[in-house]
Amino acid sequence: MLEFEWTMTRARPGVGKGKISMAKAKLGQVKEPAIFLAQFVGLPAIEKSDTLEGLAKWAAGLGYKGIQIPADHDNLLNVTKIAAEPAYAQEMLGQLREWGVVPTELSFHLSGQCVAVQPVYYEKMDAFAPEAVRGNPQARGEWAKQRVKLIARASKNLGLKAAVGFSGSLLWPFFYPWPPRSEQEVEEGFEALADLWWDVLIEFYECGVRAAFELHPGEDLHDGESFDRFLSMIEMEGSAEEAVAINYDPSHFVLQYMDEVGFIEAYHEYIAAAHIKDAELRRGVRSGVYGGYMPWVERPGRFRSLGDGQVRFKEIFSAFAELGLDPWPVVEWECCLKDPIVGATEGVEFVKRHTIPVTTVAFDDFAAERKEPEVA
Numbered sequence: 513m514l515e516f517e518w519t520m521t522r523a524r525p526g527v528g529k530g531k532i533s534m535a536k537a538k539l540g541q542v543k544e545p546a547i548f549l550a551q552f553v554g555l556p557a558i559e560k561s562d563t564l565e566g567l568a569k570w571a572a573g574l575g576y577k578g579i580q581i582p583a584d585h586d587n588l589l590n591v592t593k594i595a596a597e598p599a600y601a602q603e604m605l606g607q608l609r610e611w612g613v614v615p616t617e618l619s620f621h622l623s624g625q626c627v628a629v630q631p632v633y634y635e636k637m638d639a640f641a642p643e644a645v646r647g648n649p650q651a652r653g654e655w656a657k658q659r660v661k662l663i664a665r666a667s668k669n670l671g672l673k674a675a676v677g678f679s680g681s682l683l684w685p686f687f688y689p690w691p692p693r694s695e696q697e698v699e700e701g702f703e704a705l706a707d708l709w710w711d712v713l714i715e716f717y718e719c720g721v722r723a724a725f726e727l728h729p730g731e732d733l734h735d736g737e738s739f740d741r742f743l744s745m746i747e748m749e750g751s752a753e754e755a756v757a758i759n760y761d762p763s764h765f766v767l768q769y770m771d772e773v774g775f776i777e778a779y780h781e782y783i784a785a786a787h788i789k790d791a792e793l794r795r796g797v798r799s800g801v802y803g804g805y806m807p808w809v810e811r812p813g814r815f816r817s818l819g820d821g822q823v824r825f826k827e828i829f830s831a832f833a834e835l836g837l838d839p840w841p842v843v844e845w846e847c848c849l850k851d852p853i854v855g856a857t858e859g860v861e862f863v864k865r866h867t868i869p870v871t872t873v874a875f876d877d878f879a880a881e882r883k884e885p886e887v888a
Contacts, residue, residue: 541870542832545863546578546616546840547571547856548787553585557853564588565611572612575860579608580676580785580842583618583663584640591618591659594666601669615670616840617724617785620663620677624725626656628680628708628732653708660723661715668719674784675716676724676759679705679733679742687734688802698741705732706745713746716755724759724784735768736779757784760839762823763791763846767813769801773824776831786832786839788863789846790821808848817847817855818862825866833868841867 549567552558560566564581567588571579583591594601608614622640629637629649638646645651660677667675683701686693709723716723725733733739739758746753760783762772776783796803796812803811815821832839843859845852 541838542829542867543616543838543840544577544867545575545860546580546842547574547576547859548580548582548619548842548844549588550582550585550619550621551845551852552856553582553588555852562587564608568608568611568613571856574857576843577613578616578840578842579613580616580840581618582622583620583666583675584622584659589618589666591662591666594669595662596665598669601666605670615672616842617672618663618667618670618675620660620675621726622678623656623659623663624677625680625731626652627660627712628682628705629653630682630685632685633681657708657712660712664712664716664719664721664723667721672721674722674724674757674759676726676785676787678728679709679725679731681730681732683732684730684734701732702738702741702745705742710746710752713752713755717752722755722757722784724757726759726761726764726787728761728764729768734764735770736775739779739782756782758782759785759787761787761789761844762825762828763787763789763815763821766791766821766823767793767801769793773827773831776828776835776837780831780835780837783837783839786841787844788818788825788841788859789844790816790818790823790825792816792821811848814848815846817845817850818843818859820847820850825862829866829868833870 549571552561552567552570555561558566558570561570568579581589583589589604590600594604605614626637626640629652631649634649637652641652641655645655660675663675663677667673682704683698686697686701713723725731725739727734727736727739733742743753743756746756758779760776760779762775765772765775791814793801793813799806800812803813808814818825829841831837841863843856843863845855845859847855
């Protein structure tokens with residue numbers, strides 16, 4: 513049997529405080545540029561980059577209209593207070609507007625990673641958790657679940673429709689089937705993942721907020737197939753699956769040799785947020801898709817700044833418009849070559865160039881049949 517520890521936590525209550533609408537409009541208007549702040553926290557080039565004020569004003573100065581906030585950084589955001597006090601959440605929104613931006617989503621990448629931890633990662637995951645729970649996997653896991661629940665409630669009080677983050681990983685060390693593992697073991701792993709997330713997803717459901725998982729190598733949820741498996745486990749138990757969504761990041765699909773545009777058509781109902789990040793996959797002699805032991809700059813698959821990689825952004829923004837999707841286009845800088853400030857600066861105009869202002873008329877309306885006005 514594969515080695516992972518978990519405890520059944522899913523209840524089977526009748527959940528129902530209103531359904532989360534997943535209706536699709538005919539055409540979608542993508543919002544203005546936003547940026548994920550995680551990679552810019554503490555950068556010397558940004559004044560007061562260890563504070564939300566400093567980062568918000570910097571982003572607004574570049575022309576960004578929205579910011580995605582890494583909510584696991586306590587020095588940026590008092591998530592506990594925002595989750596508990598709606599009035600304080602409104603004050604925070606007003607403060608952000610004064611600084612020139614609005615929040616797009618809160619991020620639970622670090623705490624989400626700690627919800628489901630394979631024992632081989634126990635020591636490394638401690639770095640993401642408070643000192644009080646380090647060295648205690650059960651306490652760390654419970655802290656992580658409560659933290660993500662707080663982020664769900666904080667998102668509700670801020671008027672946000674989704675929060676973004678990682679699923680954690682129980683099965684990733686076994687993703688390539690050697691030594692062989694059975695289908696039963698895979699099923700048990702996904703059932704364990706669903707059990708660990710069940711009560712957290714109930715919290716999202718009750719808040720009317722969607723948990724948008726970033727499908728990311730290293731996580732159990734890393735592609736469409738793994739997302740489907742997880743969703744099928746959640747669907748067995750009732751309505752909480754309506755809170756499950758996707759943070760669409762095409763760079764991770766390019767590096768897995770997936771169709772990043774076709775994915776939108778297949779999963780558009782689940783896309784609740786979007787990271788706009790470029791990547792390239794170069795055929796190598798010494799290494800390929802799995803070349804993960806080398807420095808990023810030497811890997812065949814590597815992240816690039818917007819416009820420097822292979823992601824088909826023109827088609828992506830067209831698909832968003834055609835399928836009625838309107839996520840904030842959140843720029844995420846992770847380039848292995850370009851300076852982060854340069855990448856962030858270029859990102860504003862890149863998004864503006866690719867955003868499609870949706871037409872309200874047809875090009876051949878001028879030739880449409882016209883009726884003569886009636887004479888009174």
